[in-house]
Amino acid sequence: MxxxxxxxxxxxxxxxxxxxxxxxxxxxxxDVDRLxxxxxxxxxTSLPQPAAPSAAPAPAPAASAPAAAPVPPVVPATLREADTxxxxxxxxxxxxxxxLVDFVQEDxxxxxxxxxxxxxxVVHEGCRKVLREHVSLAPVRAESEGSRLTLAAGFDAAxxxxxxxxxxxxxxxxTLAHRGWRATEVRLxxxxxxxxxxxxxxAEVEL
Numbered sequence: 001m002x003x004x005x006x007x008x009x010x011x012x013x014x015x016x017x018x019x020x021x022x023x024x025x026x027x028x029x030x031d032v033d034r035l036x037x038x039x040x041x042x043x044x045t046s047l048p049q050p051a052a053p054s055a056a057p058a059p060a061p062a063a064s065a066p067a068a069a070p071v072p073p074v075v076p077a078t079l080r081e082a083d084t085x086x087x088x089x090x091x092x093x094x095x096x097x098x099x100l101v102d103f104v105q106e107d108x109x110x111x112x113x114x115x116x117x118x119x120x121x122v123v124h125e126g127c128r129k130v131l132r133e134h135v136s137l138a139p140v141r142a143e144s145e146g147s148r149l150t151l152a153a154g155f156d157a158a159x160x161x162x163x164x165x166x167x168x169x170x171x172x173x174x175t176l177a178h179r180g181w182r183a184t185e186v187r188l189x190x191x192x193x194x195x196x197x198x199x200x201x202x203a204e205v206e207l
Contacts, residue, residue, distance in 0.1 A: 088197040089188055093134065095201045098126025102201075134187050140180030147176050 094100040103123045108116050131137065140159050143149055151160060153170040159180065162172065191197065 085191065085197040086186075086188060088200060089191065090130075090134070092197070092200045093130045093188075094127055097130050098123045100127060135183055136185035136187075137181050138184050140182050141176055143176050143179070145176050145179055148173065149176055 091101065095102070100123055103119060111119075141149070151162075151170055151172045151174075155170060155172075159182070162174075163177070164174065166172075
């Protein structure tokens with residue numbers, strides 16, 4: 001009976017493993033090349049072939065084992081596209097008020113720390129103004145940073161990320177390194193019909 005094809009997640013895992021195996025192990029790369037050209041891997045062809053089984057009386061039927069419970073298939077998470085218009089609109093506001101894109105795109109290797117610090121102060125003030133006007137933020141955790149806390153089983157893994165030596169199952173006890181941030185309200189300006197959000201900053205022509 002032929003083996004069922006692997007699931008999508010298993011195929012992704014096999015693809016990444018094979019990619020790095022081909023780069024680091026020449027013999028593995030040779031086996032993969034032989035498979036792609038219709039041959040058998042060397043590791044298989046070099047094994048001794050089993051002798052043909054001799055005729056033997058049929059064994060007495062054994063007691064049938066209970067059938068294993070079927071394993072539910074792995075269903076990949078449903079992905080949805082992010083709202084790029086809103087993201088580009090926020091980036092445009094950060095560029096207008098803080099020149100954030102200009103600052104990030106600039107090669108600062110030739111500038112001194114004092115010059116970079118002066119520019120960073122302007123960027124910081126502008127970014128803070130945009131966040132105060134358009135996004136309300138609140139900490140994910142109410143505890144002070146550096147305090148010890150315990151995460152019970154079923155904690156919100158989307159809101160809390162575990163770092164360090166993560167072993168076993170919840171409850172977990174650790175130190176709060178960062179309180180996190182949660183957006184409680186977003187107030188972006190409405191876009192006019194036909195507005196091209198991809199234009200983060202207009203080109204300027206001085207007459």
